[in-house]
Structure formats: structure tokens, C-alpha cells
Amino acid sequence: VQLQASGGGSVQAGGSLTLSCTVSGETFSTLKMGWFRQSPGKEREFAAAINWSGASTYYADSAKGRFTISRDNAKASVYLQMNNLKLEDTAVYYCAAGFSGGYFYDAPQGYTYYGQGTQVTVSS
Numbered sequence: 851v852q853l854q855a856s857g858g859g860s861v862q863a864g865g866s867l868t869l870s871c872t873v874s875g876e877t878f879s880t881l882k883m884g885w886f887r888q889s890p891g892k893e894r895e896f897a898a899a900i901n902w903s904g905a906s907t908y909y910a911d912s913a914k915g916r917f918t919i920s921r922d923n924a925k926a927s928v929y930l931q932m933n934n935l936k937l938e939d940t941a942v943y944y945c946a947a948g949f950s951g952g953y954f955y956d957a958p959q960g961y962t963y964y965g966q967g968t969q970v971t972v973s974s
Contacts, residue, residue, distance in 0.1 A: 851875040858968030871945030878926035887941035899955035942967040
């Protein structure tokens, strides 16, 4: 299974970015999908997740009201639209794929596959 993330970059505070992640090698519509992020010196943390159908979404408190996760099962892709970006959003963002059950959506160990990460840098 391969997860290919893209869309990272540099943006000023208050700006927007949309991350994309395309999955191959697994039936995408059976997977829950998540976005995690990691800043230097910090542990990987949960940002957002979406269930297999897209009917349910979950966000970290820091992301609520600013980030929107969505998916297109026909394109085997998941997206993370990030608005009103803050300096503290600077991190490497990883998309993750897993199977429902066992762990809640915000648990890193609940995901079997991770992408290579895409850098998001927010500057003042």
C-alpha cells in the first residue's frame, strides 16, 4: 500500500493550503483516513480523520473551525483544507490509512499505513 501526499509549502500566517493524499494498493473505500503532523522535537500528533464513507469527521481541538478533511473514494484520495494557518501549524504532515475498529480515530496506532509526509511552513 502506498500513500502519496502532496500540497505542502510555505505560506504566511492567515493563509490557506490544501493537502492531498492518494492511496494505491488497497481498496480505498474500506479505509479510514487521517492526517497527523509532527514538529521538530515533538511527538506526532493527530490533526483530523474521516471514516470510510466520509460521513463522519474528527478534528483535534487545534484544528476545529480551521481545517476540513474530505475524501473522494472514486479518486482514492483524501484532502485536508487548512485555513487561517498559524505559526504553530508548521510541521510535516502525514496522511495515514487504517481499518476501522480497535482504536479511535485520533490514535496513531490505529493506522496501518503512513505516507512520506509533506512539509507545511507558516511564517509571520
